[in-house]
Amino acid sequence: MEERIRQAVTGALEELGAGEVAFVVEWPAELAHGDFATNAALVAARELGKSPREIAEALVPLVAEALGDTASKVEAAGPGFVNITLAQPVIAETIAAAADNGTWGSRTDGIGTRVMIEYSNPNPFKEIHIGHLMSNVIGEALSRLMETSGATVLRDTFGGDVGPHVAKALWALRRAGTTDVANAGEIGKAYAQGSTAYEESEAAKQEIDELNTRIYAVVAQAEAPDGFSEDDRALLALWRKGREVSMEEFLRIFKQLGTNFDYIFYDSDTTDTGLRIVREGVAQGIFEESDGAVIYRGEKKGLHTLVFITSRGTPTYETKDIGLAFLKEERAPTDKVYIVTAVEQVGHFNVVLAALSEIAPNLAAKTTHIPHGLLHLTTGKMASRKGNVITAAELITEVIERAAQKNEDLLVAEQVAIGAVKYMILRAAPGSNIVFDPEKSLSLEGDSGPYLQYALVRASSVLASAGEKEVGDAPDAPYSIERLITRFPEVVRRASEECAPQQVAQYLTQLAGEWNSFYAQERIIGGEYEGYKLRLARAFVRTMKNGLTLLGIPTPERM
RNA sequence: GCUCCUGUGGUGAAAUGGAUAUCACAACGGUCUUCGGAACCGUCGUUCCAGGUUCGAGUCCUGGCGGGAGCACCA
Secondary structure, eight states, X not given: OHHHHHHHHHHHHHHTTOOOOOOOEEOOSSGGGOSEEEOHXXXXXHHHTSOHHHHXXXXXXXXXXXXXGGEEEEEEETTTEEEEEEOHHHHHHHHHHXXXXXXXXXXXXXXXXXXXXXXXXXXXXXXXXXXXXXXXXXXXXXXXHHHXXXXXXXXXXXXXXXXXXXXXXXXXXXXXXXXXXXXXXXXXXXXXXXXXXXXXXXXXXHHHHHHHHHHHHHHHTTTOOTTOOHHHHHHHHHHHHHHHHHHHHHHHHHHHTTOOOSEEEEHHHHHHHHHHHHHHHHHTTSSEXXXXXXXXXXXXXXXXXXXXXXXXXXXXXXXXXXXXXXXXXXXXXXXXXXXXXXXXXXXXXXXXXXXXXXXXXXXXXXXXXXXXXXXXXXXXXXXXXXXXXXXXXXXXXHHHHHHHTTOSSHHHHHHHHHHHHHHHXXXXXXXXXXXXXXXXXXXXXXXXXXXXXXXXXXXXXXXXXXXXXXXXXXXXXXXXXXXXXXXXXXXXXXXXXXXXXXXXXXXXXXXXXXXXXXXXXXXXXXXXXXXXXXXXXXXXXXXXHHHHHHHTOOOOSOO
């Protein structure tokens, strides 16, 4: 349709004697301004030497003629826009196409492309707190948005199972004489204890640093533990158990939130490759040695200089990410690689990608880092090493309890709670920080997930009690909600191209508002145009359901 | 100190270089025998400052002020 309008406008401009004009056809923010608008007159004004308004007036009859029955109204407006309102039958056709159409909003332009997207990235041996929800919720929504193009999307998560934080947790567990760990909470506490000791005691710091090096060694030889002492075996067993318990908890929560990963990568999978490649890079002059460490001189590109291999010989996160890039290519080659992490890491990724572009330009070129904002507490900064965090599980449990006050069915309460949490995160642009107030942020009313779910449930309920009806006559002019529904595919396309789930959230809120107004004003069952309104309701249900699913927000049957 | 990000009603946010800057919360007032009130209708109230580019700037550029993040052996 947009293309058709573009042609009509181009033709009209030619008749007026204008050459190539770089105009746009867009949908105006205000529904009252019509379904499409073009700024052609504004852009052509200078060349034609007339006022924009005059040109717009001249374009109107020409465009109207070219569009024929398709448009019900073409008019000049404002400083020189030409607004186009589509005719009722054209809108009705789209509504019919949307109703009962599971693929409404999806496209085919991405079929054949493969992308891998990394997100969530919780670290075993630390607790998963509400900050990790940001990465998971945003990453999942982006994955689903990418899938609307028809692309194959592989989801992966990358967890730090070796490194100083692991040493801190294991040091505290061993000190307490723990040989087995039962739950993730226990490990989280151990990590906090180990961190405190590391900062406060020189002796503990030394022990933990040594343990860290030893863990790398033990894990690296885990497959061939011939030379292991009894204590090495005990350490390895505790490490394995701790990682297993941590990951079970993570995967349980992510599954509850609607994520299933295709690949789970660990730091320990990447260290061999990472170390080898960085050492080779030293020989090639990409990296250099400094104070016993191996560094990348980011300053030569206006970036930070970062350590890739410590003076103790252990790899840092930077080297692990280099190793990971190769590991991904080996396990599942794709056309694009996305990495979703907190905004704090942009400096890190700039350096890693700069280094990677010297080592393997093809890998660097297809990798994009997508930073997301942070979740701040009104009560102060969270830090898992201080133990003052709200864990993801605690938050979800609390919101479920609140939702349960209105829902006897606990499964529904969970759907509502998850909807509320996800919407809170997705309504804002991924990069913006969220100040989280446990009392206020998780509204179940107005601009909220449950508001969208509620509109859907009510519409579904009307359909359920109406039964089958003939579609019948339609009113002469479309309702504004119809015109809003027709925009859905375009909203989805733009949101997926711009990695902007908030545009879908914003749209769905507007859509729910239009539906609620329509519902309050118009009698559906037993009212005028009953059959047509029921089809409209089906189109609304389909649009809302597909939209919520895109965001990863559950769609309850009742609530 | 250097680098990057950011500044929109009392609060939290949205806005493809376009039209009267949108939405929710809060506050205040109304709708309550009809398809589900987690709803609807109304009132109030906003682009940090100074220049610039443009027919047109919350959006782009320059400078200033405020906030956040990063800056060598954490991830």
